[in-house]
Amino acid sequence: MPPTFEPSSSESQPYPEERRIATVLFADIEGFTQIADHMDFEAVSDLIKEVWLRMDTIIEEHGGHVDKHIGDAVMAVWGAPHGSEDDAERAVTAGLAMQAALADYAAHSPRPGANQLKMRVGLNSGPVLASYVGRRGEYTVMGDTVNVASRLERVAETGTVTISDSTYRLVRGLFRVRSLTPVLVKGKTRPLPLFAVESALTQPTRVRYRGAGGLETRMVAREAEMARLSELHQRSRQGRTPLLALVRGEAGLGKSRLLLEFTSQLEADEPSLTLLSMRGLVQASRVPFFLWKSLWFNRFGLSDNDLPEAAREKFLRGMQELWGSRSGPPMAEAAHFIGSLAGLDWPDSEALGAFRDLPEARAQRAFVLTRELLCRMCAAGPTVLALDDLHLADEGSLDLLTSLLTPAAEPLPLFILGSVRPGFLRHRPALNDLAHMVALNPLPANHDVVAAAYPSLRGQSEGVLTELAQRAEGNPYFLEELVKGWFQSQSAVSTGELRARLPDSLQATLQARLDAVSSGARNVAMLASVVGRVFWTGAVQAAGTAKTPTGTRLLALPAESSNGDLHTSLTELARGELVFQRVGSVFTGETEYIFKHSLLRDVAYERLPHKHRKVYHLAVARWLEAHAGPDFLASVAEHLERAGEYAEAARQSERAAWFAQSRGATKEAAWLLDHARELQARPLGTGPLSSHSGD
Numbered sequence: 045m046p047p048t049f050e051p052s053s054s055e056s057q058p059y060p061e062e063r064r065i066a067t068v069l070f071a072d073i074e075g076f077t078q079i080a081d082h083m084d085f086e087a088v089s090d091l092i093k094e095v096w097l098r099m100d101t102i103i104e105e106h107g108g109h110v111d112k113h114i115g116d117a118v119m120a121v122w123g124a125p126h127g128s129e130d131d132a133e134r135a136v137t138a139g140l141a142m143q144a145a146l147a148d149y150a151a152h153s154p155r156p157g158a159n160q161l162k163m164r165v166g167l168n169s170g171p172v173l174a175s176y177v178g179r180r181g182e183y184t185v186m187g188d189t190v191n192v193a194s195r196l197e198r199v200a201e202t203g204t205v206t207i208s209d210s211t212y213r214l215v216r217g218l219f220r221v222r223s224l225t226p227v228l229v230k231g232k233t234r235p236l237p238l239f240a241v242e243s244a245l246t247q248p249t250r251v252r253y254r255g256a257g258g259l260e261t262r263m264v265a266r267e268a269e270m271a272r273l274s275e276l277h278q279r280s281r282q283g284r285t286p287l288l289a290l291v292r293g294e295a296g297l298g299k300s301r302l303l304l305e306f307t308s309q310l311e312a313d314e315p316s317l318t319l320l321s322m323r324g325l326v327q328a329s330r331v332p333f334f335l336w337k338s339l340w341f342n343r344f345g346l347s348d349n350d351l352p353e354a355a356r357e358k359f360l361r362g363m364q365e366l367w368g369s370r371s372g373p374p375m376a377e378a379a380h381f382i383g384s385l386a387g388l389d390w391p392d393s394e395a396l397g398a399f400r401d402l403p404e405a406r407a408q409r410a411f412v413l414t415r416e417l418l419c420r421m422c423a424a425g426p427t428v429l430a431l432d433d434l435h436l437a438d439e440g441s442l443d444l445l446t447s448l449l450t451p452a453a454e455p456l457p458l459f460i461l462g463s464v465r466p467g468f469l470r471h472r473p474a475l476n477d478l479a480h481m482v483a484l485n486p487l488p489a490n491h492d493v494v495a496a497a498y499p500s501l502r503g504q505s506e507g508v509l510t511e512l513a514q515r516a517e518g519n520p521y522f523l524e525e526l527v528k529g530w531f532q533s534q535s536a537v538s539t540g541e542l543r544a545r546l547p548d549s550l551q552a553t554l555q556a557r558l559d560a561v562s563s564g565a566r567n568v569a570m571l572a573s574v575v576g577r578v579f580w581t582g583a584v585q586a587a588g589t590a591k592t593p594t595g596t597r598l599l600a601l602p603a604e605s606s607n608g609d610l611h612t613s614l615t616e617l618a619r620g621e622l623v624f625q626r627v628g629s630v631f632t633g634e635t636e637y638i639f640k641h642s643l644l645r646d647v648a649y650e651r652l653p654h655k656h657r658k659v660y661h662l663a664v665a666r667w668l669e670a671h672a673g674p675d676f677l678a679s680v681a682e683h684l685e686r687a688g689e690y691a692e693a694a695r696q697s698e699r700a701a702w703f704a705q706s707r708g709a710t711k712e713a714a715w716l717l718d719h720a721r722e723l724q725a726r727p728l729g730t731g732p733l734s735s736h737s738g739d
Contacts, residue, residue: 059125059183061175066123067135067211068172068190069108070197071099071142071165076116079157091155092116098149099142106138107131111184117197124174124185129254129618129625132169132214136241139165139205147203166196168208170260192236195229201240209237210260216308217250217319218627219243223312239312247362249311249319250430251342253624253638259531261524263298263305264496265487272482273306273461280459281426285451288475290434291463293484295643296521296550299463300432302484306461307430316425324436326642327576330678330700330716332709335431335441336414337386337675347632348673352389359383368420378417381410385444385707387675407440407708411447418448419456427458434462439711440704442472449478486518498527515546521641522550528621529556554647561620565613569622573649574660576679577642580634583667585610590663631671662687674703678716685723694723 226235344362399406491509516523665683677700701716
């Protein structure tokens with residue numbers, strides 16, 4: 045009679061059997077077999093033990109779990125039994141550290157045969173089943189993600205770290221990578237895109253948000269648009285003035301996704317590429333030169349509440365790296381003027397001294413030196429500027445962008461890629477004449493598109509896929525949320541039942557997605573929506589603890605607003621891919637998040653009772669006053685206006701106007717002053733004048 049397996053007690057199996065998102069690493073050390081042919085097996089054993097001690101230590105130091113050793117190979121896992129937001133980043137960093145450590149060991153170890161050792165490393169990310177196996181109840185992870193990681197290690201180049209497309213999507217912008225020839229591996233019907241990780245980037249190429257790595261979503265039916273962008277990029281390399289390409293489309297059609305996929309492809313194909321990127325926000329549409337400030341702050345690692353001396357030092361250090369050694373204006377002068385646009389003060393600058401009372405002239409000089417900096421960057425290597433949601437940019441940032449497109453003596457072969465909503469160019473005739481438009485239309489509403497975009501749905505019937513495609517009406521964001529809702533339900537239904545269950549609109553789908561999370565997470569999403577599309581934990585905490593004049597708390601955070609439960613709710617929202625956590629933050633010590641889409645943020649906000657919103661906006665205004673610098677004065681004023689505090693909102697709007705004027709942002713200053721006068725004349729009890737503070 046064969047033995048039966050009886051599960052061990054919960055004490056010996058502390059982790060549940062569960063599906064998790066993980067990054068799996070396989071590493072195989074080459075050379076042991078050849079060494080074993082002419083060395084005593086005890087000496088070989090000692091060598092193996094010493095090498096694996098070093099490798100295992102690196103894995104564990106980077107938060108990984110050593111799953112098993114198989115002779116001269118190791119399997120390690122990030123994301124099981126415990127997970128974190130940066131599992132993929134830690135795993136790739138560990139792979140690089142393992143290669144560096146083995147190379148150092150091979151070069152310096154006195155052990156015979158050590159100098160012959162080399163290693164291959166392969167990583168893949170995705171869903172796994174974590175469980176216990178065997179009579180000894182060994183904890184391990186299983187599934188296609190593990191199999192693919194093992195096969196990537198086998199095809200990896202010796203001495204490199206090779207990652208799959210799914211891992212690359214989780215770490216892009218953090219490492220310098222190069223694209224490899226796609227490889228067909230066992231069990232797959234088409235070649236897999238692969239990437240070799242060369243090194244960590246010293247400066248980030250974009251604002252990065254951590255995803256949960258859940259549902260695999262592929263961009264489909266955008267080959268023509270990608271080809272058009274590639275053609276325009278090649279043309280820009282040969283030109284003397286920047287080439288501006290604008291991806292235009294309605295909300296939800298995938299403008300941001302197209303920009304992300306195209307710039308990621310450029311980074312992988314051209315490791316020497318310098319990418320500068322930033323996103324426009326309604327929250328910052330009246331902040332002077334916000335787009336450029338955010339771009340440089342992200343690039344140089346600055347936070348809004350850095351001490352002035354520390355901020356200046358970081359900015360100078362970053363500028364020195366980009367400025368180079370070519371003759372021309374001194375680097376310090378350029379840093380002072382460009383930094384002044386970003387809100388940095390240089391009290392001892394002789395260069396700025398002549399412009400103390402000429403803010404507009406100072407801004408124009410900063411425009412000239414920004415062009416000089418970009419010329420130097422383009423001379424050093426291909427450079428791309430990616431500006432998402434450009435229609436939300438402040439007027440000063442758009443003026444600087446327009447000035448770059450003006451022909452000048454020195455060539456500037458810069459590719460500028462932006463995304464805009466229809467109607468953006470009506471108020472920007474100068475850009476309208478210069479921009480190359482790439483129109484984004486709805487996707488074909490057929491089952492093939494759904495199957496290609498979501499591999500996990502390929503087992504479903506053609507009728508189900510067709511119903512999903514037709515209900516989404518070619519809107520990729522609508523389709524994605526429908527598919528996520530489908531997986532959340534975890535129920536097999538007929539096509540007719542599915543037709544009756546599917547929401548009729550994107551708004552209804554987003555409402556259903558919010559309904560599917562816990563009440564605590566839903567409350568947090570609504571409170572966060574008061575802050576805007578981008579929000580910070582401290583601001584959410586302030587809104588959640590706000591009370592009416594009678595002492596009543598309206599919509600409290602989970603478990604009486606404890607920080608631990610706020611974190612739990614935000615983690616739930618992040619795992620549902622409703623929000624994403626930023627790597628870094630505008631404010632030091634505050635975790636920053638962004639709603640996946642502005643439409644989702646709007647749906648969350650609309651769930652708040654109108655009679656309670658004033659209390660939340662006032663709390664957020666007070667939080668910003670306590671934590672933010674003058675750049676946020678316009679945002680403070682808008683929250684005060686939403687709170688019905690019109691007199692105070694007018695004063696803050698006036699302060700924001702004078703601040704904008706001091707920076708040379710005359711258009712923002714004029715609007716803010718006019719708005720302050722309107723607020724002063726606003727009778728009590730009437731609604732706000734300005735647009736909503738979200739996106």
